[in-house]
Amino acid sequence: MENYFQNAKQKFDELKQKKDVFILGIETSCDETSAAVVKNGREILSNIVSTQIDIHKQFGGVVPEVASRNHILMIDKVFKNALEVAKIESEKIDAIAVTYGAGLMGALLVGVNFAKSLSYALNIPLIAISHIEGHIAANYLTHKNLQPPFICLMVSGGHTAILKVDDFTSHQLLGTTTDDAAGEAFDKVARVLGLSYPGGAKINELAKRGNVNIKLVKNMPFQNNLNFSFSGVKTAAINYVNSQKQKNEPIITEDVCASFQHLIVEELLKKTILACQVQNLKKLVVAGGVGANSYLKKRLETECKKHNIELYIPDLKLCTDNAAMVASCAYFNMLHGKNLVDLTLTAKPTISL
Helix, strand or coil: CHHHHHHHHHHHHHHHHCCCCEEEEEECCCCEEEEEEEECCCEEEEEEEEECHHHHHCCCCCCHHHHHHHHHHHHHHHHHHHHHHHCCCHHHCCEEEEEEECCCHHHHHHHHHHHHHHHHHHCCCEEEEEHHHHHHHHHHHHCCCCCCCEEEEEECCCCEEEEEEEECCEEEEEEEECCCCHHHHHHHHHHHCCCCCCHHHHHHHHHCCCCCCCCCCCCCCCCCCCCECCHHHHHHHHHHHHHHHHCCCCCCHHHHHHHHHHHHHHHHHHHHHHHHHHHCCCEEEEECHHHHCHHHHHHHHHHHHHCCCEEECCCHHHHCCCHHHHHHHHHHHHHCCCCEECCCCCCCCCCCC
């Protein structure tokens, strides 16, 4: 193993001088099995995603053990498909990048162990990538000329945070949620409304046909800083639905969705614009699956234009979990000589923002 790592380290250092670097990304943090080949951190040659949405719909959410088993079934097929679509042989891959956290432990282990096996077999460097930093890097694939520094609104299923991204491999946490992430709140309210998984997307669609006319909460907490709390508005929405049921009164689902979504989005918007102003930065990047929410995108476009802020959102297919963002992130880590790991790498279900 010592010889393997010494060889990997030498190749890792040499990659900085290489004109074209091809990195294979592996992503299995939740319910998408993905492999991708990315050239020089910006060009997607392939990005194969096998989703388990239809499998988990019957359970109303992701079942960790089911997710892990399906990753095992699909990982090799997805890897081979990624090479085929990219029209590249495995011997031409320069490094392997893998999401090691955060996520579901069993699901992460499938990707990590597969990546370690490939790294050893091909005798090439292995780069460990944070799921959060991967989501940020999705923007480098969509916006080819995007450069830090900028403010990032991180809105994924398990994380809501505002980050100041100083360069390609470092950031500062400016604010985060003290309870539910925005994506979690969406999913929990959707479940009470009887909407199928994934709940956030269903609320977004129904809200388009609804009206913001249900008063759920008067104020959101943390008015004077950049932290979030979505537990109150989530509970208010759930209590409203349960109250209507108990009184045998009608529930206009579209209006509940519109009213709930409006409060979540306006809070995200207010804090994010404030962060740009406090940090005196005129570039705002959105990262994570909730970035696919059309109402959030529309409101961000309006407010950024009003405040003369440049807005960057990944292509829709890159908002949700995928391996291309992992490979892109790894490229910039490689340029800075960071995150090379050996075969002792293991998965971490939680990592610090």
